[in-house]
Amino acid sequence: MPILEQLWIIPLLPLLGSAINGLFGAKWPNKAVSSVALGSTGLSFLFALEAVREFVYVRHGELFRKEFFDWIVVPDFLHGGNWFRAGFDLQMDQLTVVMVLVVTGVGFLIHIYSTGYMAHEGGYYRFFSYLNLFMFFMLILVLAANYVLLFVGWEGVGLSSYLLIGFYFLKKSASDAGKKAFIVNRIGDFGFMLGMFLLFRTFGTLDFTAVFAKAGPLPAEAMGQFGTITVACLLLFMGACGKSAQLPLYVWLPDAMEGPTPVSALIHAATMVTAGVYVVARSHVLFTHAPTAMLVVAIVGCATAFFAATIGLVQRDIKRVLAYSTVSQLGYMFLGCGVGAFGAGIFHLMTHAFFKALLFLASGSVIHAMGGEQDMLKMGGLSKKIKYTYWTMLMATLAIAGFPPLAGFFSKDSILYSAFQSEHGGHALYAVGLITALLTSFYMFRLMFLTFHGKPRYDEHHVHVHESPWSMLGPLVILAVLSVIGGWVAAPALWGGEDHFANFLAPIFGSGEAAAGLSEAAAHQLELTLAVVAIVAALIGLGVAFWLYLKQPGKPEQLAKSLKGAYTTLSNKYYVDELYAAAIVNPLVWISTNVLWKVVDVGVIDGAVNGVAEGATAVGDKVRHTQSGNTRSYAVWVVVGALVVIAIIFWPAIRPALGMVR
Amino acid sequence: MVPTSYYLILSAILFGMGAVSFVFRRNIITIFMSIELMLNAVNLAFVAFNQMWNTQGNKLDGQVFVLFVIVVAAAEAAVGLGIIILIQRNRRSLNVERVDLLKL
Numbered sequence: 225m226p227i228l229e230q231l232w233i234i235p236l237l238p239l240l241g242s243a244i245n246g247l248f249g250a251k252w253p254n255k256a257v258s259s260v261a262l263g264s265t266g267l268s269f270l271f272a273l274e275a276v277r278e279f280v281y282v283r284h285g286e287l288f289r290k291e292f293f294d295w296i297v298v299p300d301f302l303h304g305g306n307w308f309r310a311g312f313d314l315q316m317d318q319l320t321v322v323m324v325l326v327v328t329g330v331g332f333l334i335h336i337y338s339t340g341y342m343a344h345e346g347g348y349y350r351f352f353s354y355l356n357l358f359m360f361f362m363l364i365l366v367l368a369a370n371y372v373l374l375f376v377g378w379e380g381v382g383l384s385s386y387l388l389i390g391f392y393f394l395k396k397s398a399s400d401a402g403k404k405a406f407i408v409n410r411i412g413d414f415g416f417m418l419g420m421f422l423l424f425r426t427f428g429t430l431d432f433t434a435v436f437a438k439a440g441p442l443p444a445e446a447m448g449q450f451g452t453i454t455v456a457c458l459l460l461f462m463g464a465c466g467k468s469a470q471l472p473l474y475v476w477l478p479d480a481m482e483g484p485t486p487v488s489a490l491i492h493a494a495t496m497v498t499a500g501v502y503v504v505a506r507s508h509v510l511f512t513h514a515p516t517a518m519l520v521v522a523i524v525g526c527a528t529a530f531f532a533a534t535i536g537l538v539q540r541d542i543k544r545v546l547a548y549s550t551v552s553q554l555g556y557m558f559l560g561c562g563v564g565a566f567g568a569g570i571f572h573l574m575t576h577a578f579f580k581a582l583l584f585l586a587s588g589s590v591i592h593a594m595g596g597e598q599d600m601l602k603m604g605g606l607s608k609k610i611k612y613t614y615w616t617m618l619m620a621t622l623a624i625a626g627f628p629p630l631a632g633f634f635s636k637d638s639i640l641y642s643a644f645q646s647e648h649g650g651h652a653l654y655a656v657g658l659i660t661a662l663l664t665s666f667y668m669f670r671l672m673f674l675t676f677h678g679k680p681r682y683d684e685h686h687v688h689v690h691e692s693p694w695s696m697l698g699p700l701v702i703l704a705v706l707s708v709i710g711g712w713v714a715a716p717a718l719w720g721g722e723d724h725f726a727n728f729l730a731p732i733f734g735s736g737e738a739a740a741g742l743s744e745a746a747a748h749q750l751e752l753t754l755a756v757v758a759i760v761a762a763l764i765g766l767g768v769a770f771w772l773y774l775k776q777p778g779k780p781e782q783l784a785k786s787l788k789g790a791y792t793t794l795s796n797k798y799y800v801d802e803l804y805a806a807a808i809v810n811p812l813v814w815i816s817t818n819v820l821w822k823v824v825d826v827g828v829i830d831g832a833v834n835g836v837a838e839g840a841t842a843v844g845d846k847v848r849h850t851q852s853g854n855t856r857s858y859a860v861w862v863v864v865g866a867l868v869v870i871a872i873i874f875w876p877a878i879r880p881a882l883g884m885v886r
Numbered sequence: 887m888v889p890t891s892y893y894l895i896l897s898a899i900l901f902g903m904g905a906v907s908f909v910f911r912r913n914i915i916t917i918f919m920s921i922e923l924m925l926n927a928v929n930l931a932f933v934a935f936n937q938m939w940n941t942q943g944n945k946l947d948g949q950v951f952v953l954f955v956i957v958v959a960a961a962e963a964a965v966g967l968g969i970i971i972l973i974q975r976n977r978r979s980l981n982v983e984r985v986d987l988l989k990l
Contacts, residue, residue: 854982854983855982855985856908856909856910856912856982856983859908859909860909863905863908863909
């Protein structure tokens, strides 16, 4: 197992690429920079494929874990051994396989796309250096075998995200968005760290295998009981909320669209934002011991899915629609995890990575074609002019809206099914999820119709719509294929066969997702019924969007007028940013200004510094009078000094007093 | 033979007069003269001590020192008088109170 034994090489390659481009790329031509970036991620992808092959066919799916070197070690002097150890330990199991392939595969495609998209932008080498750095940290995150190393990747992707959101740092809104993302994530990370500390206090280790082995035999905590595991899970989930943009910490993700579009696709749709889902799924042993935490995860996920979908209904910026859609879909994944269907959550994570990356890349292609325009109300009728973009984006839209047989249908369906029948779920969760599916279908087709259909609403003399180069279209086509077929591994379950994806993940999550109290036939009957209901919901969404935006083009505005209150609330995103500004940001700014700055900084810190200086000045002011500049006064001092010396020499009585004992 | 202490007392009186006049007089030339007075008081002390220790007639350290002091005093007089003349030219005065350029 040559590659599996050298697992470190997979994350290291992008780091090398990042270092080379970052250090030397400034003076290189674009071709050299992109070949380093593509080469490192492409090789990393190939190595990942080989490692997965070895894992599946040589090890037959048995957990691989290797400690490469010690990082932090605190020896236990009383009992021997290590009191605390955090090593550079990497592991490979079924969950890692999915994540690594998604990260390197989708990441590689987006790298290819970026070479076309960023070709005319300044800071080409900087972009790829950051992008490779992101790949490194993301791979560390998914390959880590303990919470501490995972946290390194966790923070690292946050850093890369910050750098890439603020890529156009001369634009104030971009640098502000970067800061916002970083700070909001910091709130979640605070909870994540507390969760880690609590886990270490309870189990004495932070290695995944050890923690789960110790937590496994413990009795599950009762619903409503806030025991150690529940609190730890809730704290970890707080971190996940920050990273995966869930209520109430989702506010940074829509603003993160200030970054270049490939960044939105890679970091803020396909990979980084799913890290929270990954952590919850990775810690499923803990979560299944804490039903309260599970319920919180499910409710937060469900609420976020619905909440973000409603905001997405009225957004005008094509990327913002997709951003809210991402928040909403992440909510779905958490809903899946929260009802105990971790496999379904991860499945949706994978299919979502395909179709959402595709949606973002296609929207990037649209923006590229429109010469930088992002407002959908200034597009329209593009379907004939940019055919490839249109057809690939249509595939992604059908997938996310949940039409069979595309990928999104299967993953969303399995989440909704679990929400309906799982012992952790409930019909209310299912109902909200279903409505969200309808809304998803509506806003996605609204996007499609506004962008690609109807009459052009832009100035055709000034905007020369052109199809993107093949470096951009190639990834679109590949992702479109994946969006179509990506769900088929789970497809047979629908007609009574095997769910290959769930079976693959079964060694980790167990196969205990069978319907409680239902016979197999009844369960399949139920699943089919729910699938039909979901398809009907998607069709309704499509129909409403079709009617409003193609048949009755004036209708949306009338609706907006007649439902003015609701419309303004939605288009202002429920005033959440304003609420946070009023409740948190402004008080903090006020305290910083009026207390920390004007009292503590000016009064205490500056006061101390200035006080020392003023004291020295005052002393000097007094002492300087001895230096009169008058020759005779100096002479007096000389005489006085001489007299003192004489006194010391000739007056033995004062010598002991001066400490000069002979 | 006159005891050494007599010379020393005379030397101390001369030195004290020199020091006091150095501090209290204002005219630079007078101050200069008081410096000479102090130097010569020291010379007197040197000679007296030399006389005291020179019992075999082979210790002349004190007298040698006196010669050195006289040489240095002569050099100092040459330089000092030059400075005094410059001060007189620049200030039109020999009042030491007005020579206070050491203070900014």
